[in-house]
Amino acid sequence: MNETTKQTPPGRFITVEGGEGVGKSSNMDFIADYLRKQDITVCRTREPGGTPFAEAVRELLVKRDAAPLTDKAELLLIFAARDSHLQDVILPALSRGEWVLCDRFTDATYAYQGQGRKLGEAAVAWLEQWIQGERRPDLTLLLDAPVSIGLERADKRGERDRFEQETVQFFQTIRETYLERAEAEPERFRRIDASQSLNQVQSQIQTELAQWIRQLPEALS
């Protein structure tokens, strides 16, 4: 294919996952900067959130003094927010050839609502298929650390939000679910040892990202 007919490479969808306080937000800027240095246009976003509607839903779900709601309502609100986010932000960015970098996505729903709230994998899988069709992240960086480390860091950051008030057993389930999902899909997940210092975490993230980018078809051509 010559220069004039060369197609724009497709956008890629990268998610960052992990339990409370492991350092997802702290590493989002680092990842976005690294990608931009590779001349990639990055759309940085988060869940729940990313659109005015989804950010309003986030308030209902995450705020410490949020009104009580049932577990099923929580799951449905998360997918309502995800539909808005996908249709208005994620899919348009990907179709422009941008890379979407999202702080949490549906792996969080499998962990928190599917297993943490015990609503089951099947309910999440059904909603995932309905709302997302075949769309899944291309790469998921799983920041993994013992629950005690994550909660200690979250506590140093400030008051616990609605989810952070759950029990240690709840967070243990979240961690185990993420690890099981990473083991089941090794081609998509990269596990990062988030118990290390921030510099070490970022060095591991950079190595994984560089390796992943090198094996993309457009990098090989």
Ligand SMILES: Nc1ncnc2c1ncn2[C@@H]1O[C@H](COP(=O)(O)OP(=O)(O)OP(=O)(O)O)[C@@H](O)[C@H]1O
């Ligand atoms: N590797 C690290 N070592 C020590 N402290 C860290 C590390 N990474 C992040 N922190 C600190 O831990 C706290 C939690 O980090 P951060 O908010 O990035 O986590 P998070 O995974 O986004 O949390 P949450 O899911 O609860 O929003 C922050 O105060 C941050 O500065």
Ligand SMILES: Cc1cn([C@H]2C[C@H](O)[C@@H](COP(=O)(O)O)O2)c(=O)[nH]c1=O
């Ligand atoms: C996407 C998603 C998120 N959650 C929970 C997990 C966290 O406690 C909050 C988001 O807060 P953070 O500061 O951005 O970590 O929402 C969830 O339960 N299910 C989900 O699908």
